[in-house]
Amino acid sequence: MSKLALVTGATSGIGKAFxxxxxxxxYDLIIVGRNKERLEEFAANHTGVNVRTVAADxxxxxxxxTVAEICAGEPLTMLVNNAGVAHYxxxxxxxxxxxxxxxxxxxxxxxxxTRAVVAGMQERGEGAIVNVAGMIAFSGxxxxxxxPRRAVYAGSLAHLVAMSQTLGAELADTGVQVQVLCxxxxxxxxxxxxGLDMSVVPRMSAxxxxxxxxxxxxxxxxxxxxxxxxxxxxxxxxxxxxxAFGGQSPELASRYRSS
Numbered sequence: 001m002s003k004l005a006l007v008t009g010a011t012s013g014i015g016k017a018f019x020x021x022x023x024x025x026x027y028d029l030i031i032v033g034r035n036k037e038r039l040e041e042f043a044a045n046h047t048g049v050n051v052r053t054v055a056a057d058x059x060x061x062x063x064x065x066t067v068a069e070i071c072a073g074e075p076l077t078m079l080v081n082n083a084g085v086a087h088y089x090x091x092x093x094x095x096x097x098x099x100x101x102x103x104x105x106x107x108x109x110x111x112x113x114t115r116a117v118v119a120g121m122q123e124r125g126e127g128a129i130v131n132v133a134g135m136i137a138f139s140g141x142x143x144x145x146x147x148p149r150r151a152v153y154a155g156s157l158a159h160l161v162a163m164s165q166t167l168g169a170e171l172a173d174t175g176v177q178v179q180v181l182c183x184x185x186x187x188x189x190x191x192x193x194x195g196l197d198m199s200v201v202p203r204m205s206a207x208x209x210x211x212x213x214x215x216x217x218x219x220x221x222x223x224x225x226x227x228x229x230x231x232x233x234x235x236x237x238x239x240x241x242x243x244a245f246g247g248q249s250p251e252l253a254s255r256y257r258s259s
């Protein structure tokens with residue numbers, strides 16, 4: 001049986017690198033993006049596998065519904081939720097349409113596409129879901145000196161981390177893997193589109209991010225951080241999360257009681 005992957009945001013950056021690597025590994029592809037010309041160019045350059053192009057805008061309900069229907073109806077081996085926008089700016093300055101677009105692309109779309117694909121993967125007893133987030137998901141405790149401001153963006157990536165971890169536990173022993181891929185700064189068009197000059201900032205290549213993600217699946221990592229050498233740092237974060245969760249009580253904490 002042939003392997004079939006659906007990749008969103010496949011026209012550039014990490015999404016395109018995923019599509020390139022998976023095609024080289026013999027996957028048939030369904031590639032999703034807003035730019036129809038780029039999608040068709042990719043397909044024309046990869047005639048060794050079957051490539052289906054889907055021009056869809058995941059910032060809209062119609063776009064999400066179109067791709068979710070495909071996820072539910074096709075025997076996908078892998079789903080890569082990569083599509084993204086940044087819109088870095090303080091929340092009070094973030095236009096409502098941009099806030100809505102960001103939440104739709106990075107929260108609503110991956111949630112609904114994952115929901116659509118899970119049942120079929122469970123029935124087939126195999127599959128992998130990769131949610132592309134970023135290390136900014138762990139930046140919430142940073143103080144006001146950290147720039148640029150990005151409350152909604154950081155929150156959307158944190159959603160992907162929590163959802164992927166919880167879903168990974170739900171799907172344990174089903175043959176379906178879940179991974180949240182959390183790179184740092186990557187050399188793509190992503191920041192340029194936001195008007196940010198990252199040319200002097202050390203950046204990882206999109207190809208290395210994909211290498212880490214695929215190897216992370218082999219290693220069984222739910223949280224894959226391509227640039228973090230010491231995984232004990234991640235383990236400490238997750239232990240602290242569970243310690244805080246387990247440290248709750250139905251009694252009001254003493255610091256909240258009137259003296």
